[in-house]
Amino acid sequence: MSRGTLSSVRFKTLPNSVRLDLETFRSKKTEDWNVDDLIGFMIYVAGKYRVPFEELNVHKFSGCAGKFMALMSEENFKERDPKYGTLLFREFRNLCSDALPRSADDQREAPCQSSSPESTGTSKTVRLSPKEDERRSSRSATRRSATRTENDGSEGKRGHHKSGNKLWEFIRDTLKNPETCPSIVRWENREEGIFRIVESEKMAQLWGLKKNNSRMTYEKLSRAMRYYYNSKIILPVSGRRLVYKFGPHAVDWKPA
DNA sequence: CGGGCGTTTCCTGGTT
DNA sequence: GAACCAGGAAACGCCC
Numbered sequence: 001m002s003r004g005t006l007s008s009v010r011f012k013t014l015p016n017s018v019r020l021d022l023e024t025f026r027s028k029k030t031e032d033w034n035v036d037d038l039i040g041f042m043i044y045v046a047g048k049y050r051v052p053f054e055e056l057n058v059h060k061f062s063g064c065a066g067k068f069m070a071l072m073s074e075e076n077f078k079e080r081d082p083k084y085g086t087l088l089f090r091e092f093r094n095l096c097s098d099a100l101p102r103s104a105d106d107q108r109e110a111p112c113q114s115s116s117p118e119s120t121g122t123s124k125t126v127r128l129s130p131k132e133d134e135r136r137s138s139r140s141a142t143r144r145s146a147t148r149t150e151n152d153g154s155e156g157k158r159g160h161h162k163s164g165n166k167l168w169e170f171i172r173d174t175l176k177n178p179e180t181c182p183s184i185v186r187w188e189n190r191e192e193g194i195f196r197i198v199e200s201e202k203m204a205q206l207w208g209l210k211k212n213n214s215r216m217t218y219e220k221l222s223r224a225m226r227y228y229y230n231s232k233i234i235l236p237v238s239g240r241r242l243v244y245k246f247g248p249h250a251v252d253w254k255p256a
Numbered sequence: 257c258g259g260g261c262g263t264t265t266c267c268t269g270g271t272t
Numbered sequence: 273g274a275a276c277c278a279g280g281a282a283a284c285g286c287c288c
Contacts, residue, residue, distance in 0.1 A: 167263075200275085213264080219276085224263055226278065241272070241276055 030096040031067045038065045045084075045091045056088070057081040063214040070096060071205055073179070167224050168233050170210055171195075172246070172253045180206065190255055193246035194237055 022044070025037035033041070038061060046053040060080035064072065069092070077092070078085030174180040175187065175195055184202050188194040197203050200218035208216030225244065228234035232247035246253045 165262095211263090216264085220264060220266090222277075223265085223279085227263075229278095236277080239272080239277095 025095075030092065031070050033065045033069065035062060035065050038062075038069070041092070041095070042088070045088055048091075049087065051084065056084055063212070068205055068209065068214050071202065071209060076209060165210065167207065167221070168228055168246075168250055170207060171225075171234070172250065174203070174206065175253065188237075188243055189245075193250070193253055195244060195246075196240075197242045197244075200242060 021036065022040035025033055025040045025044075028037060039058060042056050042058055042061070043053055045051070046056055057080055061069070064080075072089075074086060074089045077089040081088060171185065174185050181187075182198075184199045184206065185195055185197050188196045197218075200222075204216045204218040204221045205214075207221050208214055225234055226236075228247070229236065231249055233249045235245050235247045237243040237245050
């Protein structure tokens with residue numbers, strides 16, 4: 001009923017005189033959302049709850065469209081918008097009811113073949129934030145201002161190592177998290193610290209999520225992992241693809 | 257400002 | 273041919 005303010009408007013005209021369709025997000029799978037769909041969604045939420053659109057930290061989500069966003073937890077939303085993160089998270093999850101795991105063994109990803117998470121800048125996709133897209137030369141001001149939130153207890157399930165932001169720590173944490181453990185990474189031999197990355201690209205997206213970098217790929221993540229060989233924090237396992245093990249210099253991964 | 261660490265990005269080449 | 277694995281190089285962001 002009465003959808004006041006913004007939601008009654010179908011299009012929004014941006015400063016640069018670009019017209020943005022605010023309704024397309026409704027007809028697409030959330031995984032296929034581009035930046036415009038994301039904005040349309042946020043405008044919708046703002047209207048629904050009578051919140052001034054300007055109060056939503058839209059810019060903090062600009063690089064999260066597509067599958068990237070589908071991997072975000074409530075905490076991830078709150079990191080980007082402390083005030084309305086939870087609300088946005090709930091509304092978002094409502095829209096992807098037909099997918100998304102609420103726990104471990106997730107599902108088979110359906111037949112979507114979007115080649116690239118966001119910026120599948122096919123045709124008429126308008127850009128709201130030019131920055132996030134011109135990558136290369138100006139990876140400039142990727143505002144990473146809301147990244148010091150690792151003490152919100154979100155990870156503190158059991159044990160409370162200061163869990164830094166290092167890659168190997170991130171991997172260790174995903175092995176402890178039932179949201180990711182059997183499905184995206186799993187133990188091959190818990191006692192010896194041998195684990196296997198099951199969903200390589202998802203693992204990479206998750207890592208990118210943590211580092212606020214939507215361009216992360218398994219190729220790049222694995223390169224970073226190879227740098228650990230020397231320091232013996234992580235080591236490769238014979239000829240087993242996607243299988244690694246924690247080395248003598250990795251801590252806090254052992255059973256108990 | 258400078259240096260170092262921990263990646264990130266790119267790339268060539270080899271393997272499964 | 274796709275998806276991985278190995279590393280070298282160079283560029284970056286951040287911290288001290």
